[in-house]
Amino acid sequence: MNTLVGWHVEMEFQEEGDRTRAAAMVRLSDGTEFRAHGNANRHPSDPEQLRVGEEIAGARALMDLASQLLQKAHTEIDDVSGRSSRPINR
Template sequence: MKTLVGWHVEIEFQEIGNRTQAAALLRLADGTELRAHGHAVRHPKDAEQLRVGEELAAARTLNDLARQLLEKSARDIESATHVPAHPHM
């Protein structure tokens, strides 16, 4: 029997001048909530393209989220095995 598991990540953006900020929330099945942040800054000479700023800020936010998931998985492994864990990408 297969069990379907899904996670949902919510990402919100805020534009302030030439800066795009992103905040993400991930809720895991065990009740853990991980929050991550990222940003992008547009060079003053570049054309205003909100989508590009959002993509960069989101990528940096998701990178932060991935780092947090690796840290959580290491703690979970260590809790089960009592041996230091060093997962990496």
């Protein structure tokens, strides 16, 4: 059985001087929303490349979203299985 599911993702960027801030939001098919932020700071001696700041800040925001999604999935697995699905930290 093939099921098509979609998530809605929004990314916004704010740039001020040598700082770039990204705000990310994902809305899952069940209506759950997660929000995250990421930052990038350009070193004063680096050339101005706005896109690079967006890529770094955006990637950091998406990494935060990924972490939140993994936590949600583990919680749902734990609730059904009655045991911890998280890997052991070594």
